[in-house]
Amino acid sequence: MMSPTARLVVRRLNQRNQALAPFFTSTKSFATEASFETRPFKLHKLEEGPKTSVTVTRDEALKYYKQMLTIRRIETASGNLYKEKIIRGFCHLYSGQEACAVGMKAAMKPADAIISAYRIHGWTYLMGVPPLGVLAELTGRKSGCARGKGGSMHMYAPHFFGGNGIVGAQVPLGVGVAFASKYRGDDNVCFALYGDGAANQGQIFEVYNMAKLWNVPCIFVCENNGYGMGTSAERAAASTTYYTRGDYVPGIWVDGMDILAVREASRFAIEYCTSGKGPLVMETATYRYSGHSMSDPGTSYRTRDEIQEVRQNRDPIASFKEKIISTDLASADELKAIDAEVKKEVDEATRKAKSDSEIPMEELPADIYAAPLEEEVRNVAPWEPLRHKRIGSAVNLN
Amino acid sequence: MFARHAVSARAIHFVYQPDTAKPPVSGETSKQNMFMAINSAIHSALEKDDSAIIFGEDVAFGGVFRCTLGLKDKFGADRVFNTPLCEQGIAGFGIGAAAAGATAIAEMQFADYMFPAFDQIVNEAAKYRYRSGGLFECGKLTIRSPCSAVGHGAVYHSQSPEAYFAHTPGLKVVVPRGPIAAKGLLLSCIRDPDPCIFLEPKVLYRTAEEMVPKTEYTIPLGKAQVLAPGNQVTLIGWGTQVHVLLEVAKMAKEQLKVSCEVIDLQTILPWDKDTVCQSVKKTGRVIVAHEAPLTCGFGAELAATIQQECFLNLEAPVTRVTGFDTPFPHIFEPFYLPTKWRCLEAVKKIVNF
Numbered sequence: 001m002m003s004p005t006a007r008l009v010v011r012r013l014n015q016r017n018q019a020l021a022p023f024f025t026s027t028k029s030f031a032t033e034a035s036f037e038t039r040p041f042k043l044h045k046l047e048e049g050p051k052t053s054v055t056v057t058r059d060e061a062l063k064y065y066k067q068m069l070t071i072r073r074i075e076t077a078s079g080n081l082y083k084e085k086i087i088r089g090f091c092h093l094y095s096g097q098e099a100c101a102v103g104m105k106a107a108m109k110p111a112d113a114i115i116s117a118y119r120i121h122g123w124t125y126l127m128g129v130p131p132l133g134v135l136a137e138l139t140g141r142k143s144g145c146a147r148g149k150g151g152s153m154h155m156y157a158p159h160f161f162g163g164n165g166i167v168g169a170q171v172p173l174g175v176g177v178a179f180a181s182k183y184r185g186d187d188n189v190c191f192a193l194y195g196d197g198a199a200n201q202g203q204i205f206e207v208y209n210m211a212k213l214w215n216v217p218c219i220f221v222c223e224n225n226g227y228g229m230g231t232s233a234e235r236a237a238a239s240t241t242y243y244t245r246g247d248y249v250p251g252i253w254v255d256g257m258d259i260l261a262v263r264e265a266s267r268f269a270i271e272y273c274t275s276g277k278g279p280l281v282m283e284t285a286t287y288r289y290s291g292h293s294m295s296d297p298g299t300s301y302r303t304r305d306e307i308q309e310v311r312q313n314r315d316p317i318a319s320f321k322e323k324i325i326s327t328d329l330a331s332a333d334e335l336k337a338i339d340a341e342v343k344k345e346v347d348e349a350t351r352k353a354k355s356d357s358e359i360p361m362e363e364l365p366a367d368i369y370a371a372p373l374e375e376e377v378r379n380v381a382p383w384e385p386l387r388h389k390r391i392g393s394a395v396n397l398n
Numbered sequence: 399m400f401a402r403h404a405v406s407a408r409a410i411h412f413v414y415q416p417d418t419a420k421p422p423v424s425g426e427t428s429k430q431n432m433f434m435a436i437n438s439a440i441h442s443a444l445e446k447d448d449s450a451i452i453f454g455e456d457v458a459f460g461g462v463f464r465c466t467l468g469l470k471d472k473f474g475a476d477r478v479f480n481t482p483l484c485e486q487g488i489a490g491f492g493i494g495a496a497a498a499g500a501t502a503i504a505e506m507q508f509a510d511y512m513f514p515a516f517d518q519i520v521n522e523a524a525k526y527r528y529r530s531g532g533l534f535e536c537g538k539l540t541i542r543s544p545c546s547a548v549g550h551g552a553v554y555h556s557q558s559p560e561a562y563f564a565h566t567p568g569l570k571v572v573v574p575r576g577p578i579a580a581k582g583l584l585l586s587c588i589r590d591p592d593p594c595i596f597l598e599p600k601v602l603y604r605t606a607e608e609m610v611p612k613t614e615y616t617i618p619l620g621k622a623q624v625l626a627p628g629n630q631v632t633l634i635g636w637g638t639q640v641h642v643l644l645e646v647a648k649m650a651k652e653q654l655k656v657s658c659e660v661i662d663l664q665t666i667l668p669w670d671k672d673t674v675c676q677s678v679k680k681t682g683r684v685i686v687a688h689e690a691p692l693t694c695g696f697g698a699e700l701a702a703t704i705q706q707e708c709f710l711n712l713e714a715p716v717t718r719v720t721g722f723d724t725p726f727p728h729i730f731e732p733f734y735l736p737t738k739w740r741c742l743e744a745v746k747k748i749v750n751f
Contacts, residue, residue, distance in 0.1 A: 146531030154529040166521050172487050176494020206487030367532040368567050370591030373620035374668045394535040396497050
């Protein structure tokens with residue numbers, strides 16, 4: 001299943017292995033890096049795009065593989081916890097779209113920011129929250145990254161300005177965040193993510209305009225998974241070439257099932273934005289295996305065959321694994337060991353997320369105001385008022 | 399769009415009652431109207447805080463009401479700038495900038511135009527801290543906007559939307575009654591660690607003149623002010639309506655021999671229950687007056703709380719004198735507003751209940 005254009009780079013570890021031979025029990029040698037050809041990028045109002053020839057080192061490949069796999073495992077665990085009725089309410093799974101987040105993260109500088117919508121369990125993990133922080137947030141327990149107060153759609157971490165439950169509402173914030181970088185002159189960008197459904201929200205066009213007018217270093221990312229809730233992109237959008245919908249904002253279409261293509265496009269986008277040219281739209285063509293949320297089986301508006309076809313032929317993890325093995329970046333056994341390690345970690349986190357306690361009732365009225373002027377918040381009974389309080393200081397203003 | 403022209407004296411339904419009490423700070427004062435006082439507050443904010451920015455429709459040119467006059471020349475086009483006409487975008491942009499550490503002052507050209515930004519204000523700004531469990535906040539955001547009746551504003555340039563925002567925990571909502579209050583309250587909002595909505599009664603921009611301290615000062619949020627002491631009826635208002643009520647108190651004293659206590663609520667959310675309830679416990683009668691419609695106007699919240707907290711002290715039902723439950727009318731504006739005559743009638747009724 002390996003891409004016919006993938007090429008092995010024949011720089012091997014032989015020499016190093018010989019030198020280190022006394023310390024190695026295995027004599028197996030691996031490639032230190034490999035190059036691949038991505039599917040062509042489509043460009044909008046750009047003379048030059050990202051390179052289609054991409055190189056990945058062995059360490060990078062293993063890291064990306066592990067990250068994608070962890071996200072997949074977290075989502076599988078989330079789906080199961082939901083079916084067990086331990087996660088309640090809303091829950092949107094990212095399975096199938098892992099290459100988008102991992103690819104962008106791989107290109108981001110440490111202080112680059114990101115803001116996204118409600119399919120963000122994977123992003124939360126990538127931005128530094130361990131699986132327990134994600135899963136316990138989903139189960140509403142105190143080890144959750146927002147201590148159970150946010151739930152599935154509201155997770156945060158340094159430089160991760162959050163998930164958001166209002167379709168499209170995060171995008172203007174992303175432009176404001178990016179503007180702050182420009183104002184400070186700190187060379188950082190903000191990735192503002194939204195889906196193909198949200199792409200039809202008016203406010204996105206408002207901020208395309210503002211971002212381009214002021215050349216704000218914002219990368220608008222349309223993760224096109226083909227369906228806005230239960231409506232296919234074609235049935236909802238007069239134009240489904242989302243990378244062109246910024247009109248005067250240049251755009252790139254990228255194969256969102258290929259982590260290396262996403263990484264390359266993101267690198268290009270960061271370079272473009274930080275060189276003062278202003279915003280860019282990046283469409284990542286991807287696919288979600290699950291329904292829109294847990295209440296949507298995801299099979300009434302598309303066929304099971306369609307989902308199966310993507311799983312078999314375009315799965316971002318399976319295809320990357322194939323690339324790793326066929327270019328000798330790592331062995332199947334090594335990857336299997338990573339699988340086992342990830343499974344163990346997520347299983348352990350799942351157990352803890354189930355047994356962890358909830359935050360006490362006194363946090364119900366916490367963190368509404370910075371310094372509450374009214375100490376008490378009304379409760380159902382007047383003789384049992386709730387005390388307004390602060391839990392900790394914000395991470396974004398330090 | 400709203401053509402800027404001076405409000406003719408004929409169109410004004412109230413007599414402005416300048417603040418003559420001791421100013422919040424000592425020192426030199428100068429005669430300023432409300433747009434100048436607001437300008438001076440923003441000036442202080444920009445001068446003392448490098449991260450402070452102000453933006454909105456036509457803001458770089460001074461804004462339609464001149465509140466940002468001269469600020470671009472003084473502080474530069476990167477800090478004082480025009481936005482496109484897109485309120486939702488302005489609000490979201492402001493929240494993002496504030497979340498990234500800027501002191502963001504957004505101007506919405508009219509409070510009537512805030513509704514496209516309602517989602518951003520209510521869902522994003524107000525809940526950022528709560529929904530992140532305290533990890534993220536955008537308290538450095540202040541949204542300023544001209545509000546309320548102006549004599550000829552008609553449907554979309556006259557509304558008083560304070561009650562919509564007062565329904566949202568996480569926001570602070572403030573309405574000044576004149577230049578001295580506006581300067582101190584606006585600076586408090588800008589420096590407050592919560593997102594604030596600052597509604598400026600536009601009829602006061604030019605008509606309201608006071609001797610405003612030249613130096614900067616703040617006035618605490620969440621505190622009402624008793625402007626005229628009295629012991630028979632409590633009159634509560636905010637913004638322009640305060641001046642109507644001050645006149646009503648004088649009329650009640652002269653014509654009815656009734657002593658009224660006038661309270662300017664100043665901060666709508668969170669509002670000062672202590673000052674209000676202390677007054678009501680003394681007077682036993684209370685009239686709330688506001689320009690916004692009756693149903694679910696902020697007077698409803700005051701009435702509900704007062705009857706719960708002061709039930710045994712009340713001598714008469716809490717009375718509301720407000721705009722009617724209609725869209726804000728153009729030619730009927732004089733009949734729509736809670737004028738001194740309607741308020742005085744309410745005083746008569748409440749003392750004879």
